[in-house]
Amino acid sequence: MTSEVSEQIEQTAIREASPAASPSIWQELERWSGALADWQKLLIATAVRSGVIPDAIIEQAYRILLVEHALAPKPDIAFEIPSSMTGREKAGATRRRLHRIHTPIGVNRLPSTAELTFADGLTVIYGGNGVGKSGFARVLSNACFSRQRHPIYADVFDDAAPESSTALIDLVDEKGTISTVTVEVNSDHPELKRGFVVFDSAVAMRHLTDTGPFGFTPTGFDVFPEMARAYTALQAKLAADIQTKKRENALAKAFIGPETPASRAATALSQATDIDGLRTLAVFGADEQARIEQLQSQADQLRVLAPDATIKRLSDAKPQLVLLKQTLANARAALSEEKLETDTRLRQLLVAAASEFARAGAAQFQHDKIAGIGTPAWEHMIAGADELRPQQHEHYPAEGDVCLLCQQPLGEEARTLFGSYTAFSSGESKAALQAAERGVQDRRQQVEGISLTLTDEGSIAHNFLSETHPTILTAITDGAVAIRALQASVLAAFSGTGSVASVALADFSGALDGVIQTIEQDLLRLRQSDVPSAVAAIEKERVELRHREVLSQNLESAVSYVQDLQWIARAESKARPALNPRHLTEKQGELFSSVIAKNYREGLARECGALSCNVPVQLRTQGRQGQTLRSLSVADRSPEDILSEGEQRAVALADFLTEVGLNDDNVGIILDDPVTSLDHERKELIAKRLVAAAADRQVVVFTHDMVFFAKLADAADKAKAEITTHWMQRSGDNKPGQVSLNDGPTTTPQYRRTDFAEQTLAKAKAASGSAREAFVRQGASQLRRTVEEVIPQYLLKEVVRRWTDRVMVTALKKINWDNALADETIEIFEACSAIMEGHSHTEAGTEAPPTPDKLAELIARTKEVIRLAKVARA
Structure with missing residues (x-):
């Protein structure tokens, strides 16, 4: 098997380390939120987008909660609830990629002219400490999805620096169309947050510490603990409002005398009190005040045994009121809607x-x-x-x-x-x-016959009602006016001179029945021989009226008290149970099982294997209020007791890549110095893993680690993958942010080909004199390094690798040793040494002056050595 085939198999295995995605957590959250109340939807939407639910949003959610449970009136302007809770309901909905970031304003000390471009696959930004990489990395961290926000400040050395910080990000779609978004660098951007995920040192610590001993919350599941925290805050608000509305009944001691319906209702106020019935008991006006005066007069007359005048007045009024009742009823019947039709x-x-x-x-x-x-x-x-x-x-x-x-x-x-x-x-x-x-x-004739003279001023009925029931009299007088107006319009319509007016006639039968019953009651009292009993009955009615007066004066306070009790009852029975976070724990466990558990275990195992995390990392679940259901452990011990800092960083990166693999929406990952505290061997594994990841999504790496930069270039070379590199440095006046696009330090993998020597040969052919000689000597130096790189990499099949003291003994079986090839390699090396600067030789020994043809010959011989050296033993 050739080394090229072996590398391809290895890269395929690494790419397959990402587990196949189950239903997206965002899709499941979106589906679940559809059945939730608006206040819960607001909390979910905020938790997903911002990570932390601000106090202002919790307050708004509380207002919505109160409205939904009839604990507060609906606002004039409806609450604004996002139509999508997560913005990620469609897997793969985000397909625009990063194209360029530019025009940073107020971003650390970056000049506004600084910019970076991004390839579809792997982009590496290299630079030492303090050259401005963190400025770009933090803009992306805050605009995209990250577990940790980083504050961004303007240039502290510039008093004129802008207060707000922004940057422009160009996105490109699958058709190549470029669009620009403005990013407020201290707030996320919905599309960028859906499609791009950030990993840095702070994020690594969040992966390791979010939920206790070596535990963390998978992306999307951190909604649940944050919602549980918001629930606790809402519970506190509700409890405070309940406590505010709890008070004693101020009317309990407001009534003097024997118990009456009004006093009994007022002293027994509760959440079950019928407020409409309470208002009926509290009716007290001119009629009731007149009644109190009548009762006082009747009692006085009974005491002096002289009720005859009152008896006569009542006796005269009763038949007139009966007749008035019938007259008004007849008039109402004669002018009813049916009659008018x-x-x-x-x-x-x-x-x-x-x-x-x-x-x-x-x-x-x-x-x-x-x-x-x-x-x-x-x-x-x-x-x-x-x-x-x-x-x-x-x-x-x-x-x-x-x-x-x-x-x-x-x-x-x-x-x-x-x-x-x-x-x-x-x-x-x-x-x-x-x-x-x-x-x-x-x-x-029937309509003309309607007569309302009994309502006229001076009639017995009018005079009696004026003294005893002025409110009823006013209503009857107004009703008589309406009847006469309707009567006139009906007659005019029959004469063809008008149309019938639309008038609703009131029914006074009930009110007049009450007045007639009161007359009959009064006559019964005044005519009986037991004066003390009659006076007692009068006094009882008078007390009832006085209690109604007291209730009337305190009605709004009584209603408010009852409404507060009803509010408390609804809050206790409806709102408080709604704030029970148990359903969060249950849904969290359900989603973990359906979305994460199996694929997460398998994926994490594969990622740990790809990064050589040879520790017994265990995935566990738990179900506690407001707590994450998923955690990692190492032999039931805390990471500080078991793992080194480098091992912890590698496990955190493995978990990060596992999460990315479970998210169908992910378009790209951004890593800021991902190999801090890691040895050379694991850096090489991570480089291979990131190159493999770049085959499926954008991968952007910021690094100051030259070894890691070289290993990324090496891994890309072996995988035959494109790599775009940018070099950030300080400017000549020592200011950060100078970017050299599509550039980077020279690395070992670049010298495994003869490209540099060939480029210099071209320059030599175009030059003349001493310049040509200088180019030939430079090309010879570059070609000699190529020979040096070929020996361990191809001829000796990486038995001994750079940057590590490991000896790959098993690679010995791949060595296809050939003495002639070794001799040829030595001859080329010595020829290059004889030409290059740095060695003193006689002109004859160097074949002075060196020529481009000689350099071309050595390049051709070196290419043949590379071709033969790559062949592994069968």
Whole structure:
């Protein structure tokens, strides 16, 4: 098996380390949130987008909670709830990739001209400490999805630096269309957050410490502990409001005297109190005040045994009130909606009968020399002739009779016409018209007969009600005005001079029945011989009225107290149970089982294997309120007791890559110095893993580690993958942010080909004189390094690797040793050494001056050595 085939198999295995995704956590959260209340949706949306739910959002969620449970009125402006809770409901919905980040304003000390571009696969940004990498990395960290936000400040050395920080990010879609978004660098961007995930040192610690001993929360599942925290805050708010509304009943000691319905209701106020019934008991106005005065007068009269005048007044008023009740009821019945509808039909019938009568006359007697046939004047003439006919003789008109009008003899034709007139006047159309007229006349007389004199000022009923029930009298007076207005409009409609007014007539029967019953009660008291009992009964009613007065004066306070009790009851029975976080724990466990558990275990094992995390990392689940259900442990011990810092970093990165593999929406990953505290061997494994990941998504790496940079280039070379590198340095005036695009330090993998020497050969051929000689010597130096790199890499099959003291003994079986190839390699090396600068040789020994042709020959020989050296032993 050749080394190239072996490398391809290894890269395929690494790529397959990412587990196949189960249903996305975002899809499951979106589905679950559909059945939740709006306040819960707001919390989920905020937790997903920001990681932390601010106090202002918790307060808004509390307002929504109160409204949903009828504990607060609906606002004039509806609460704004995101249509998508997560913004990630469609797997793979985000397909735009990073293209460029540029124009940073107020981002550390980065100049506004600084920019980075991103390849579709692997992009590596190399630079030492303090050159500005963190500025770009933090913009991406805050705009994309990251477990840890990093504050970004403007240039602290520049007093004129802008207060706000922004940057522009260009995104490119699958069609190559580029669009630009402005990023507020201290807030995330919805699309970037959905598609790009960040890993750095702070994120690594969050992976290791979020949920206790060596535990953390998978992406998406951190919604649950944050929601549980918000639930606790909401519970505290609800408890505080409940406590505020708890107080003693201020009316419990407000009533003097024996118990009455009003005092009993007021002192027994509870959440079950009927507020409408309470308002009925609290009715107290002019009528009730007048009643108290009447009762006082009656009691005084009974005490002096002189009630006769009151008895007479009550006796006179009662029949008048009974009559008034019947009069108003009759008037209301006569002007009811049914009657008014009948009136409409009567008017329509009259118009139709008159039209038919006129039509019949006009059709039968039409004559081209007589105008006005069928008109009322013509009808009157016919009617007059018909009335005069019987005065002539019984059989008028007979032969020999003359016309009543012109006194000329009537021929047979004229007598027949006169007979037709008589038949017309007494026919069906005439009868129908007369019947309609009688109906209208009868109804008119009925309406005209409505009399409301009993409501007039000066009547017995009016005077009595004025003294005893002024409120009822006012209502009856207003009602009489409405009746008279409706009466007038009905009569006007029958006369054809108006339309019927739309008036709703009040029914006073119940109110007058109450007044009549009170009269009967008073007469019974005043007429009985047991004066003390009568006075006691009067006093009881007076106390009831006084208690109603007290309740009326304190009604709003009583209603408020009852409403607060009802509020507390609803809060305790509805809102408080809704804040029980148990359903969070249950859903968290359910989603963990359906979305994470199996794939997470398998994926984490594969990732740990790919990164050589040879520690017994165990995945465990738990179900505690507000706690993450997933955690890692090492032999049931804390990581500080078991793992080194490097091992912890490797496990955190393995977990990060596992999460990325479970997220179908992920378009790219951004890593800021991911190999801190790691040895050379694990750096090499991580480099291979990231190159493999770049085959499926964008991978952006910021690093100051030259060894890691070289290993990334080496891994890309072996995988035949494209790699884009940028080099960040300080400028000539020692300011950070100078970016050299598509550039980077020279690395070992680049010297495993003859590219550098060939490029220098081209320059030598184009130059002349000493410049040509310098280029040839430079090319020889580059070619000698290529020979040095070929020996351990290809000829000796990496038995001994750079940057590590490990000896790959098993690689010995791949060595295909050839003495002739070794001799050729040595000859090329010595020839290059003889030409390059740095060694002093005689002109004859160096074949001075060195020529481009000699360099070209050595390059060709070196290519052949590389080709032969790559061949492994069969």
